[in-house]
Amino acid sequence: MTTAVALAVHIFGAVIWVGGMFAIYVCLRPALGTLDPPQRLRLMRVTFQKFFLWVWVAILLLLASGYWIVFMRFGGFAGAGLHIHLMQMTGWLMIALFVWLFHGPWLSFKRAVDSEDWPSAGAGLSRIRQIIAVNLPLGLLVVGSSFAGPMLIARSGTTIPMLPLVMAGILSRSPAPGAEAIGRWCGSITGASACNSRPTTLLSPGLRRANFC
Numbered sequence: 484m485t486t487a488v489a490l491a492v493h494i495f496g497a498v499i500w501v502g503g504m505f506a507i508y509v510c511l512r513p514a515l516g517t518l519d520p521p522q523r524l525r526l527m528r529v530t531f532q533k534f535f536l537w538v539w540v541a542i543l544l545l546l547a548s549g550y551w552i553v554f555m556r557f558g559g560f561a562g563a564g565l566h567i568h569l570m571q572m573t574g575w576l577m578i579a580l581f582v583w584l585f586h587g588p589w590l591s592f593k594r595a596v597d598s599e600d601w602p603s604a605g606a607g608l609s610r611i612r613q614i615i616a617v618n619l620p621l622g623l624l625v626v627g628s629s630f631a632g633p634m635l636i637a638r639s640g641t642t643i644p645m646l647p648l649v650m651a652g653i654l655s656r657s658p659a660p661g662a663e664a665i666g667r668w669c670g671s672i673t674g675a676s677a678c679n680s681r682p683t684t685l686l687s688p689g690l691r692r693a694n695f696c
Contacts, residue, residue, distance in 0.1 A: 486556055489548040496544035500577075501622035503534050508615050524604045528596045531611070535585060542578055549574070566628045573625045577618050584614045 507530065515523045549571070557563045592607030 486552065489551045489555075492544050493548040493552070496541040496548065497622070497626060499537050500541040500545075501619070501626060503537065504615055504619045504622060507531075507534065508612070508619055512612065520601055520605065521599070524596050524601060524608060527608055528593055528604075531589060532593070535589065538581060542581070545574065569628045570625050573621050573628070577621050577625070580614055580618050580621075584611060584618075588614065 511530065515526065518526065553560060553563055553567065553571075557567070560568065588607050588610040592604055592611060595601075595604035595607055
């Protein structure tokens with residue numbers, strides 16, 4: 484696995500999990516208010532059954548790609564920036580909440596819907612909603628920390644965030660659009676020592692030629 488592949492896999496996992504929670508909680512849940520309770524609960528049962536399968540896949544992708552990057556590119560946690568530690572801590576908290584949701588409220592909710600016990604199903608759905616209401620902001624925090632990483636390690640000269648590198652053109656062999664502007668931004672908040680540190684091996688030759696750092 485190359486760094487570019489690992490980064491892409493890591494982003495895919497985050498998009499599947501966090502994006503799915505956002506779509507369900509912010510878009511689908513309010514729209515179901517027009518349905519009768521049995522219809523609404525049946526629809527959520529089918530939706531969660533399909534979505535939770537993909538969450539398990541996303542968790543495997545995130546763990547495998549994340550730890551590959553930490554150990555193969557940063558040489559372990561000692562070489563990783565503060566934002567990496569923040570992402571790991573928050574990620575494990577999200578995983579713990581999901582495991583609890585899956586083996587507790589979700590299984591109870593599924594059994595209640597299958598037996599048409601609508602009051603119990605409604606209570607189970609409420610508990611699922613409450614856990615997602617906690618996990619969604621945590622997921623957005625993890626995504627945001629990957630962008631805000633330079634702020635967390637400003638002047639420390641340790642690392643630069645992974646996700647903006649991908650967005651700027653890590654997979655490109657030629658200078659990415661806006662790479663020079665990103666380079667000036669990088670230098671303004673981290674200083675030359677941070678930009679010249681070892682993790683710049685993550686950059687493509689095109690970005691290095693564009694003076695990203």
